[in-house]
Amino acid sequence: xxxYKNFVVFWAIFFFAIAIIGRVFTYKKEIYPFFxxxxxxxxxxxxxxxxxxxxxxGDSVLPKQTNILDLYTIHNLGLTxxxxxxxxxxxxxxxxxxxxxxxxxxxxxxxKNSEFTLYIKKIDLSKEDYKSTETHHQVLTVKNNKxxxxxxxx
Amino acid sequence: MFSKSNxxxxxxxxxxxxxxxxxxxxxxxxxxxxxxxxxxxYMIDPLWPMKPFTSIPAGYLVLFFQLNLFMSFLLLCFKPNxxxxxxxxxxxxxxxxxxxxxxxxxxxxQYLALMMLFCFMFxxxxxxxxxxxxxxxxxxxxxxxxxxAYSLTGAWKLLWGIxxxxxxxxxxxxxxSFRNVIITQYxxxxxxxxxxxxxxxxxxxxxxxxxxxxxxxxxxxxFFKPNLHKIWGALLLSLHxxxxxxxxxxxxxxxxxxxxxxxxxxxxxxxxxxxxxLSLPVVFETRLLFQKLRNNN
Numbered sequence: 001x002x003x004y005k006n007f008v009v010f011w012a013i014f015f016f017a018i019a020i021i022g023r024v025f026t027y028k029k030e031i032y033p034f035f036x037x038x039x040x041x042x043x044x045x046x047x048x049x050x051x052x053x054x055x056x057x058g059d060s061v062l063p064k065q066t067n068i069l070d071l072y073t074i075h076n077l078g079l080t081x082x083x084x085x086x087x088x089x090x091x092x093x094x095x096x097x098x099x100x101x102x103x104x105x106x107x108x109x110x111x112k113n114s115e116f117t118l119y120i121k122k123i124d125l126s127k128e129d130y131k132s133t134e135t136h137h138q139v140l141t142v143k144n145n146k147x148x149x150x151x152x153x154x
Numbered sequence: 155m156f157s158k159s160n161x162x163x164x165x166x167x168x169x170x171x172x173x174x175x176x177x178x179x180x181x182x183x184x185x186x187x188x189x190x191x192x193x194x195x196y197m198i199d200p201l202w203p204m205k206p207f208t209s210i211p212a213g214y215l216v217l218f219f220q221l222n223l224f225m226s227f228l229l230l231c232f233k234p235n236x237x238x239x240x241x242x243x244x245x246x247x248x249x250x251x252x253x254x255x256x257x258x259x260x261x262x263x264q265y266l267a268l269m270m271l272f273c274f275m276f277x278x279x280x281x282x283x284x285x286x287x288x289x290x291x292x293x294x295x296x297x298x299x300x301x302x303a304y305s306l307t308g309a310w311k312l313l314w315g316i317x318x319x320x321x322x323x324x325x326x327x328x329x330x331s332f333r334n335v336i337i338t339q340y341x342x343x344x345x346x347x348x349x350x351x352x353x354x355x356x357x358x359x360x361x362x363x364x365x366x367x368x369x370x371x372x373x374x375x376x377f378f379k380p381n382l383h384k385i386w387g388a389l390l391l392s393l394h395x396x397x398x399x400x401x402x403x404x405x406x407x408x409x410x411x412x413x414x415x416x417x418x419x420x421x422x423x424x425x426x427x428x429x430x431x432l433s434l435p436v437v438f439e440t441r442l443l444f445q446k447l448r449n450n451n
Contacts, residue, residue: 001284004291007276008298015299028260032201032252035262037303041310044334045322049341069342076190080403081259083342088259105199105258121341125334126323 047123050090050139058111068109068116075109085109090118090139099140099147107145117141157380157423164286166420167293168234171274174414175230181267181407182223189216189254197256204252212253219250235279244271263405269299270411294377297415301373304390308370315367329356332363339401349400359400366393372435379433380421387416 015034022031030036053065057074068075069082077085089106093099110116118140124133138150158166191212200208207215226243233239251264273296278285315326324330333356336349345353352359369389376386390412397403425433432441 001287004276004284004288007291008295011295012298012302030260032203032255032260033248033265033268035260035265036310037262037306038310039262039307040335041307041314043315043318043322043324043326043328043331044338045318045324047334047338047341049338051341076195077257077259078261079342081257081261085258108198109258123337125330125337128330130337 044125047121047125048090049121049123050086050118051121052086052089052116052118054110054114054116056113056115058113065117071110074111077109082109086118090120093118093140093147099149102147107142113144115141115143158420160286160290163290163420167277167289170293170414170418170420171277172231172234174270174274174411175227175234177410177414178267178271179224179227179231181410182220182227184406186220189220191216197253199258200256201252201260203249204256207253215253219246219253222246223250235277237279240271240275240277244268244275247271264407266300266303266411267407269303270296270415273299293415293420297383297419297421298374298377300411300415301377301386304370305372305374308367308373311367312371326364326367329360332356332359335363336400339403343402346399346402349402352400362396366396368436369393375435379435379438380419381423381425381430381433383416383419383422385430387412387419390416 018031018034019036022034023029023036052068054068054071055062055065057071068086069079075082085106089104092104092106093102096102117138120137120139122133122135122137123130127133140150141148193211193213195212196210197204197208197212197215223243223246226239226246230236230239230243247268251268254264255261273292276288276292276295278288282288311326315331318325319327324334333353336353336359340349369386370393373386373390376382391409394405394409394412397405432438
């Protein structure tokens with residue numbers, strides 16, 4: 001009976017401990033299924049929104065550049081999930097100098113030999129008229145499973 | 155805390171538990187349509203529980219999980235307190251969630267369901283020593299964790315709000331905060347009618363956003379105020395409806411468990427309008443503070 005009475009306290013301490021360890025020490029920032037429940041906790045100030053436009057899926061050239069989020073029948077990934085994966089792809093690459101060192105999963109989302117370009121949209125959300133601050137920049141291209149930074153591509 | 159007898163509470167809880175497995179069955183049917191893996195696709199980023207199964211095609215894994223869960227939940231509808239079935243269904247559901255989150259990103263929508271199955275495992279079988287009290291404590295624990303999840307969401311918003319107030323131009327305390335959340339979300343989802351309206355009338359959106367933070371932060375305190383269980387359940391459901399209408403984010407299982415654990419709360423007792431209003435978090439504490447100050451004087 002004592003265990004049942006104190007269960008909520010023990011379990012809450014255990015849960016928080018694992019959630020914090022997961023947040024601090026793991027790449028995914030959590031150890032499944034212990035989550036710190038920090039949804040929408042930060043207020044966006046300067047928006048840097050990465051997006052991927054695809055030219056080629058496997059060996060098939062697309063008639064026009066298509067946003068990866070619209071290729072659901074190819075990757076079968078949900079909109080929110082894939083958007084966060086694009087975001088992680090951009091931020092992971094920002095942290096490494098040699099892009100060939102990238103070890104993440106994003107290159108597995110589309111079939112081999114696919115070609116796509118990563119762009120970022122920047123918006124200053126601290127301004128009331130945020131629309132006038134919008135700019136777009138090309139970051140890199142992926143060809144034959146190789147990451148080619150924009151500077152080297154041009 | 156309890157206004158009813160243990161016998162009464164136990165019977166109500168067991169009815170809720172029985173119905174919860176039926177709800178799990180319904181959730182499973184919704185997921186049948188969402189999982190479109192075939193025999194040629196594999197997990198691209200398996201979570202730790204799925205590491206031993208990386209070489210098995212995703213289509214076969216989905217089939218295994220869904221058939222097993224269908225059979226288990228169906229049997230639990232008839233035998234809601236069968237020890238082996240409860241443990242088995244938790245393990246399979248745990249693995250199924252790990253599988254669903256092994257494609258690059260962890261989606262937290264189903265975590266509450268997992269937490270509930272975990273708690274229900276500890277409900278003792280009839281006839282065990284103190285089985286009624288133990289069942290009541292276990293059910294209360296499930297309620298606590300549901301409410302704690304919402305409190306944490308609110309607490310992080312408040313914490314980051316305070317940090318950003320001193321370090322950035324726009325924080326939770328700026329009227330532009332909710333507008334900025336909507337703009338960020340609309341980079342990858344189509345704007346909704348209500349969301350577009352809030353972009354224009356962001357002051358109103360901000361006030362609602364602060365109300366949401368209040369509801370979230372105070373959730374865990376509601377655990378100790380059974381007369382507010384149903385009201386808070388309704389507020390949390392409204393919160394999810396608002397999130398859907400404005401941000402197009404769906405956590406379709408969360409409302410189900412809010413319904414089972416709070417709207418149907420066996421601990422609930424009715425109080426009149428004035429008492430209910432005065433027991434609201436912050437209102438109650440403020441009143442208590444003023445009463446103490448008055449008594450000291």
